[in-house]
Amino acid sequence: MEEHASSSSSSSQLQPSLDDCLKLFRGERDEQRLAGLLVVTKFCNKDDHTAIRKIYDALGPQFLHRLLRTGIGKGSDVGSSDNRDAYLQLSITVLAAFCRVPQIAASEEMINKIPLILEAISREAGSPIIEDCYEYLFLVSTASEEGVQTLYKSGGLNVLASQMMILPDGSHMIELALRLVQIIVIKLPSENVYSEHPTDLSLVVCAVAKQFAVLQNALKFEALHLLSTILSNRYSAPVYDALRLVENDVWSTNLWIGILAILQNRVAPSHKLHALVLTECVISIVGERWLNGEMNLTGSQVSLPADRCILLILESSRVEIAVLLNDLAYLKYEASNASSNRENILVKQRNLGVAFSLVEKIIKLISSFGGEESTANAIISESTFTKIISGLNETIGVVLDYIRDAKEHGQMKGDDLLAAVRVIGSYLAEAPDACKDKVIELLGYILSIEGEDELSPFYSICFLLPMLCQITLETGGCKILASSGAFREVVGYLIALIDQNNFTSEDNGSIFLACDTILNLLLKEQIKFPSDDPSFIRLLVALSRWAEGMDDASIIMMASSICSLILDLTSEEALLNHPDFISGDVGNLSKLIRRSFVMCGQLTNSCSDCTQDLISDDAKAEVDLFQIITAGADFHGGPQVHVNPMWEPRHKSAPWPVGDIVHQFIPGLVIESFWPYCFLSLSFLILFFFPFLHFLFLVPLLL
Structure with missing residues (x-):
């Protein structure tokens, strides 16, 4: 026992301390500093911010900058290829560790190194240092506004878009890349990002869509949120155009499978809402036929029936509409202080607009069959067609009840009411006799509904015109008007x-x-x-x-x-x-x-x-x-x-x-x-x- 204790004591005396490393960092020669770095990386804890701060202050930013430039091949003393790789790996590892301290990450010295790190990512694809590069970029970009702006101006989005497709599925690198893109599209002006980089964003969508389809962990939801953020932006039209030019439709197939996985499983309501937002965007790009068709995920045995998508999306939209209309009716007519709920009402109205849009797209798909039941049955089964019509009838009835509630409370103005009239008009244009009694009862009121920015009814009449034109072919319809x-x-x-x-x-x-x-x-x-x-x-x-x-x-x-x-x-x-x-x-x-x-x-x-x-x-x-x-x-x-x-x-x-x-x-x-x-x-x-x-x-x- 005494011999073992003596051996342990001598080994602890041989192990260098932080103070010993700090003395090396303060040495006059770069060889001393380099030796100190090699030693300190072996025993210093990355989460010990106090120790990291001491090391950074002792080492100084200039030595690390020279080391990084030498590793990339831009220093005055480049040396052999083996030395450069070692210098590059050491410098990036140490820099990523330093940036765990927010104050260091936000410093000008770290922000100025972003172009060099992006260059290293472009040159060293597949290298072990790539993960540290992504971590460095993420820490610096989240530490300050200048960091994300420098990342964007240095071509960061282009580098990320070109690298994301080759990163390993579900890896920490792909997770960091997702978050970096999210930071760019959220923190920077959308009108600039979307107009300047539509092709890069389309490549990001294709890469993230793959992760969205294959992953079955929490990263799947991050991919979902990023996709809905990119595609639902008001400036995303150039990205839509770029996606339409993509040679294959693998990206839309991946989104089809990922969305169905979200909708058919028990997930948080916010995730299902993001899935519906994403669905509305994809249909706007590729058309309503995307809703119907058997999809197979490349490289797997996953195969889903052709009718599953349209039924899931219709049912999810119907549930969302029923819940949102009930919430809006309560907030507007029964809540104690409706004015304080204004922001909540606006959020629910936006979400309601997404669900209404999806119902309209399903109506458009059904109407594209030309009213021929045989044609419809050739594309979807008879039982599915019956379920769709039954679901649409029920939902339109719920929307008409919401309109009646607004009439009883004397409400004549509102974008939610106008959106309700639009979806009613879309369905009645194809099925003029649907919900006939409710329509006759509310027709005069519906035609008097105004949007928030309208001075007199206009769009409500426009939305109902196809139905009005059809019913006036018969004397009964004319009598109603x-x-x-x-x-x-x-x-x-x-x-x-x-x-x-x-x-x-x-x-x-x-x-x-x-x-x-x-x-x-x-x-x-x-x-x-x-x-x-x-x-x-x-x-x-x-x-x-x-x-x-x-x-x-x-x-x-x-x-x-x-x-x-x-x-x-x-x-x-x-x-x-x-x-x-x-x-x-x-x-x-x-x-x-x-x-x-x-x-x-x-x-x-x-x-x-x-x-x-x-x-x-x-x-x-x-x-x-x-x-x-x-x-x-x-x-x-x-x-x-x-x-x-x-x-x-x-x-x-x-x-x-x-x-x-x-x-x-x-x-x-x-x-x-x-x-x-x-x-x-x-x-x-x-x-x-x-x-x-x-x-x-x-x-x-x-x-």
């Missing part, structure tokens, strides 16, 4: 669209949907409207001005046909007494109806080249609309015009019919029978071939 007064909202929406005067292709689609809806209403004889309804008079003025200067035959014919039906409905007194109707509007209406006659192809075989531009194939296709116009002109017992039954107009004597409008344009012309049509055509022929006779028509106007 007429009895609820909802038709006035549609008329107001159409006028607002026309008044914008800067139409996009999407606006044109909405304009024609609104026109079709109003046309369906006006053509139903069973529906009675007041003859002095101001909304129709305002529409008359708007349509005549809209068509002015337009050469599109479909616009002119549609506007003219609706004007014809409104004139058939409106009294002369109401028209002339309306403040929005001025004398110039009579001329606009006259020109509109005249052009509609011309565009019908009356002069196809007899007009010169100059008038051929006015005749188009589209105009020839508008026969039904032309019959509505000519039927409106026939008001004094002339011959009845045959019209397709679905466009059958009312034939009755009206105080201000189309005939009088044409009479205003060409005084002395009375349309009472078949002959006036011949006279009208002959008049235009004379004008085209004998323009010097135009005075015959201008003199009455001047008088």
